[in-house]
């Protein structure tokens with residue numbers, strides 16, 4: 448059996464984040480990748496200079512056309528640009544009811560640039576949260592969705608994750624990439640269960656562009672391939688950590704470069720036999 452995974456997200460011309468990263472992660476994890484583009488960013492490894500929004504009606508048309516033809520085994524949602532696009536995506540989820548929907552509520556790029564209009568955050572909370580299976584906010588996004596200050600430690604992150612469940616999310620993975628320390632820990636939070644920590648060695652690299660996009664896409668690609676959600680989350684985290692470990696082998700841009708999605712496929716840098 449092969450799996451078809453859909454990304455609904457924005458374009459990053461530098462290829463490290465957005466649909467470009469999503470398609471690389473889907474492919475690296477042996478699934479067939481598809482993408483409905485919600486907006487174009489003018490972006491490099493040093494920042495975002497502009498966003499060109501796709502009209503919501505055309506996002507809806509892309510989704511209608513695709514879902515009418517293709518069996519979609521999992522969906523990853525990334526940048527949604529405005530409230531109308533959020534509404535169009537929520538309507539498509541309602542109509543086509545795809546299994547395994549992962550929402551990465553992209554609001555602010557790693558470079559600090561805002562990627563989602565303020566009014567759209569309300570639409571995400573009201574229309575999308577109840578329709579997705581897993582929400583993967585980073586700490587600032589967790590705070591923003593709750594209207595609270597971002598957590599500064601894992602205890603607060605766990606409490607805030609619980610409050611996102613009360614807002615309608617089914618499961619939350621609060622990402623701890625923004626905390627310092629020896630390890631990089633994310634918290635998987637579900638109703639009536641203690642939070643489960645997914646921890647990995649913190650890789651020392653400046654090349655962390657697109658880690659969030661890559662993790663949520665890896666989860667979407669791996670959920671259909673694993674019986675347990677925990678196993679899929681664990682495998683996705685392992686994949687991201689290895690992609691980060693090999694990030695410095697790439698030579699892309701002057702800022703925060705991309706992770707190495709195909710580290711397992713490319714020859715090792717010291718291996719000059721190929």
Ligand SMILES: Nc1ncnc2c1ncn2[C@@H]1O[C@H](COP(=O)(O)OP(=O)(O)OP(=O)(O)O)[C@@H](O)[C@H]1O
Nearest residue numbers: 557585622623624625631632648649650657658659
């Ligand atoms: N230096 C690092 N080493 C190992 N794992 C990391 C590192 N930085 C981030 N991570 C992991 O990367 C994933 C993404 O976390 P992060 O909190 O950076 O998300 P994000 O802010 O949404 O990323 P992005 O800015 O790419 O959207 C998490 O699993 C986090 O633990």
Ligand SMILES: [Mg+2]
Nearest residue numbers: 553585659660
């Ligand atoms: Mg992110």
